[in-house]
Amino acid sequence: MTLPDLLHGLDLAGVFANALLGGAMARRYGFDPVGFGALAIVSGLGGGIIRDTLLQRGTPVALTDYTYLVTALVGAGVAFVLPVRGRAWERSFPFVDALALGCWAATGAQKTLLLGLGWLPAVLLGTVTAVGGGVVRDLCVAQVPRIFGGNTLYATCALLASGVMVAMQVAGLAHSGPLVATLVGAALTLLARWRGWILPEGIDVRRRRRKDRGSDGR
Numbered sequence: 001m002t003l004p005d006l007l008h009g010l011d012l013a014g015v016f017a018n019a020l021l022g023g024a025m026a027r028r029y030g031f032d033p034v035g036f037g038a039l040a041i042v043s044g045l046g047g048g049i050i051r052d053t054l055l056q057r058g059t060p061v062a063l064t065d066y067t068y069l070v071t072a073l074v075g076a077g078v079a080f081v082l083p084v085r086g087r088a089w090e091r092s093f094p095f096v097d098a099l100a101l102g103c104w105a106a107t108g109a110q111k112t113l114l115l116g117l118g119w120l121p122a123v124l125l126g127t128v129t130a131v132g133g134g135v136v137r138d139l140c141v142a143q144v145p146r147i148f149g150g151n152t153l154y155a156t157c158a159l160l161a162s163g164v165m166v167a168m169q170v171a172g173l174a175h176s177g178p179l180v181a182t183l184v185g186a187a188l189t190l191l192a193r194w195r196g197w198i199l200p201e202g203i204d205v206r207r208r209r210r211k212d213r214g215s216d217g218r
Contacts, residue, residue, distance in 0.1 A: 018134070040072050048061060055117075
């Protein structure tokens, strides 16, 4: 199996896993088959479609390569027939999701660079590719997107994976860059889950100053 084949397989595995996640959310809200299909599609394909739309260099790949849409719909069908829960799901999903995040971040960043854009758009669009579908899915059910806080590092891992892809491309290691960036993104995501790493909430400097003054007896 060549590297592009491996990454394509990881890409589709991520589409399927996140389509299942969208289907699980549809089941939670009591949606009909249309709702299952819609949430599965935006969850599994939303990030790539947003990236390709912003790049404006042709039709989004999710609409030209039918394996993506079919995979998302299969995930929706599985979630519609079988409740997505249990020990097997809880054990396997974090690994598939982590690999998908790394793969999507690497793919998004590399595609942006190959189209002639700079390092900053590459990092941003790599991150959007990895987390965009989840954001759209959450907005569809009127939830605050999970990446905005209260969860272990996710968007940060995509940001770092995209940065690794850019660094590998600049260093002339474009061939191995996608694999390295995928592994870095996946490892950071799993490590954040294991260690419970989250970003801090907003800090009220004025309140902290008052507290410090009170402890000094002033």
